[in-house]
Amino acid sequence: MTTTSKASLDDMAGGLFMMTIFTAVWIGLAEYNLRGRDYWVIGIVFLAILLVFVSHYFKFVGVSKALPGVLPEIKSAEEKKKDKWFMIIFGLEGLAIFLSANALINSNHFNYFVPVVALIVGLHFFPLGCLYKRKFDHYMGVWTCIIALQAYY
Numbered sequence: 001m002t003t004t005s006k007a008s009l010d011d012m013a014g015g016l017f018m019m020t021i022f023t024a025v026w027i028g029l030a031e032y033n034l035r036g037r038d039y040w041v042i043g044i045v046f047l048a049i050l051l052v053f054v055s056h057y058f059k060f061v062g063v064s065k066a067l068p069g070v071l072p073e074i075k076s077a078e079e080k081k082k083d084k085w086f087m088i089i090f091g092l093e094g095l096a097i098f099l100s101a102n103a104l105i106n107s108n109h110f111n112y113f114v115p116v117v118a119l120i121v122g123l124h125f126f127p128l129g130c131l132y133k134r135k136f137d138h139y140m141g142v143w144t145c146i147i148a149l150q151a152y153y
Helices: 006-034 041-066 077-106 110-132 135-152
Strands: none
Touching: 006 041, 077 110, 110 135
């Protein structure tokens, strides 16, 4: 039987919190831009997904609080390296969004902002998938990039 540490539950809850926030933003952007032409299907489907995220977030937080307090876990050199690369990837993603927004504004093509951000977000999944050795990140990257490229069409 494997045990789950308080720190790993807190990490999962933090990841779910971030996914919840970003999913909510994408739902809002999609429904605002579609203006009901999808009969609100995208909003309803992703709202259901969002509710699953929120329920699991509270579940992980509740279980984490129920676990006895332990001494702070000391991260290995490999974990520290992964954390550093995660921050570098996240920082480069933010920088790419900032620079592309400015380029789009200066070229009078700001209407492409959402597809450009979606493409940047899709691309950030590939190094994360390699960093954490998760195939799911690669699938998410491909899916997000395809959707972003279709938005240009």
